[in-house]
Amino acid sequence: MIFLSMRDLLVDCVFAFNYEQFGTPQKKMIRKKISNDSQTVVRTPVDGGRAPEGCSNRHDTNEEEAAVRSGFVSTNSFFFISCGAIKDQMPPRKRPQDGKKVDPPMKKAKGKHVVALILARGGSKGIPLKNIKKLAGVPLIGWVLRAAHDSGLFDSVWVSTDHDEIAEVAKSFKAKVHRRSLEVSKDSSTSLEAIQEFVKDHPDVDVVCNIQATSPCLHPDHLSEALKLITKDGYDSVFSVVRRHQFRWKEVNEGGSEVTVPLNLDPKKRPRRQDWDGELVENGSFYFSTTSLIKKGILQGGKMTYYEMKPQYSVDIDIDIDWPVAEQRVLRYGYFGKVPPEVVRLMFCKLSGCLTDGRITISSSEEEMVSFHIRDMEGLRMLKSEKVEVVLLNCSQDPIGQSLVEKLGVRTGCQVLSVGKEPLEDLQPFLKKKKLEWKDVAYMGNDGADADCLNQSGLSAVPGDAPADAVKAAKYSCHHAAGNGAVREFSEYILLKKQEAKSKREQVHVDCLDSGYATPSSGSQNDIPLAVEGK
Template sequence: TGALKKKKTADIPDLSLSHTHTHVAALVLARGGSKGIPLKNIKLLAGVPLIGWVLRAALDSERFDSVWVSTDHDDIEKVAKSWGARVHRRSPEVSRDGSTSLETIQEFLRSNADVDVVCNVQATSPCLHPSHLQEALKKVLEDGYDSVFSVVRRHQFRWKEVKKGSTECTHPENLDPARRPRRQDWDGELYENGSFYICTRDLILKEGRLQGGKVAYFEMEPQHSVDIDVDIDWPVAEQRVLRYGYFGQGVCLMFLKVSGCLTDGKIFLSASGEDMLCVHTRDSEGIGMLKKDNVEVVLLTSTNDAVTQSLTEKLEKLTGCEVMAVGEEPLQEVQAVVERKKLDWKDVAYMGNDASDASCLSLAGLSAVPADAQEGAINAAKYTCRLDGGVGALREFAEHVVQQKEKAKSQMKQDRIDRNNF
């Protein structure tokens, strides 16, 4: 037995990590020239850009020293940064239709000499959870494996393909037709599901491969093994991700436009010359729901709306929220607050109603517009309320935000149960 062990060890290249601190990077490859679905990497899936699902899982796993997106497209770069990822601008040489993932990852590693282990996370696997990455990384960082990749178990019988025009007969490749096993009596087979590939720097640069050395697999549950390649996959994936996707830890900060969202945009003039705004009790209750669930709410007033500005103190007293004046394009002021609070856009909710809100609506992890919002805002938002602004739309969105936070907590709890019993 000892001799056999020595021979086996000698056949495996020594690719072990020798650094005192191992820099582990997550890398999502997101080329702009997708042929099946144009710019599919940032197309909204269940209200979230496709790469947003995997970036959220990678960041929330808290196991990576850095999280990257490798892209050649400006719009993908913008979305990636909004979700808290760093961006590697790939060269034209690895941005062609025929470029391989290996070539792209090699270029990334040559540009980032400090990275020891890279986890190539596929953008098209939106049901990836932080726990999947956490458990798989243990195999490399603690158990000494050089490469780990995700698989799914399938119970499918395979038959030999017969080319058209051939007189050859087919035959079974993984079963005996005379003794067809029942599903419960057969372990099935393991197939790569493409969710992620983890490997050491040396394996990629010196050996030129993503699987090698001391190899292990990580088995994912079938319900989390989702891949999107063509248009027909999209609606199926959307239903799957709504049920089995990872929705994060929930937002902790919400920006709310006053005019048109908290109010209906109307201004009342009294006989004494006072200006008045109307706030529906449903919406004030919605703010209370958010604050009770530890979501800080910041009200946004326009510097061009003198009436709303004059009522700032009353709004603060009525809602208990900070009121902030923003310009015609609120992105710059809102971005400054997000950065000051050391948050990513995925941690932020935004409710607006105007085309000028489109940038913030697109970037926010959760975003909504009232039913009567401008078309440009509706197209950018992830959720459109059934109600109009000022008559309960905020309450509706508040319920949606709280529901998503509860779903996230429930999923995290279930994830721990599944991983402990899997």
């Protein structure tokens, strides 16, 4: 890629982008800009790179002059655009003033009682009890409950269920439980019937957001933007959709005389993907509706509209084969809470029950011995190489002998602290001395006594064999057991989240085209690299 200097171009700023990465609306705007400007010159690379439709594929003898005049230059299918060339075509955007954000987080709707409702029946046929099955270390339903709570939009968050285990998991995520009746818990029962029963039992509710438990990549901002359509724009119902580029054909009976026909294309004029807007289909993530519609037996009706989600956030789990795919997707695009994982600067890890399996062996000479896995030692080394300080904790409830503690400290190269029954209180002075807060900390514990630390930490985990009260408090539950790779697994998880956050910071959101200036990236699939050079 060739980067042209600002001294040559004499424009305020220049950025490079890959035309093929844009969504359909942005491509239309680019083509319109080029077709309306008779002076536009786009240089087509000799290796076959395409210029946008409507643009002259000719070479200009003075490309830098052409770039200044039109704002567009192409090299190897990447196009350089002066921000002014796009900004002239777009309405002005309100910029931050006096340090205030343009779009502050939405608060609860005034005058309306808005609730989130997640339906979680215990009789799932595809995957038994899939709503509480662990996905990337978190119960499936926990992903959407976390997003709903952190959005700050709802007067209350509810789980409608007929199963005791699901109810307990819901409560551990601070959700209220609505015990649905047997009449709406059958295999033949519909979601609408369960929602109507909830509305009947809670007549004070004005708006219900039915969130699907099987949509683990839902984020608070998705819910916030959708609710605005009801509270500010006056819509009665809003539902989530995703854009798909799939050609559909009519299904015919095998062996019959009927032939198939296309449903959404003309085979004689088969469009290229980038020239077709695609179709909007429901992705099932959420449905907002007023209770007046629900009482009439309608979930989508009245003045209704949709909220379009990006494909990477549109995940729906229905069968076991979806699980590994969803797990990889949620590790990359899932919502992990208000605290960005990249701020983790310190990791607390308990010795007994995390780094070791909790057993102490006594030899014939009455020497105490513990064992650890070499993979876990490598995990600690990986963290320290990425400038994450590691502190090992020796608990008074299950203490390891002082001689062993000293040997482990030397072997791992980590500081070892002693803590009592309340690790949170014991560690607070240490954090204060380091000038750190709990949001800057990753914590690995293995018992109920660690619950407060697990809850308060920016990232937290427990081994795969930890008791239920510790699992409920942790943000991540390892597949590996204590002393057998759990520490390595959590270390890799921490580094993965740090790397993803770093990658997102290095990208710029496609909204720069909509506004005429660059904005910080939110990590969408349409984010593009930005090469900026200027005064």
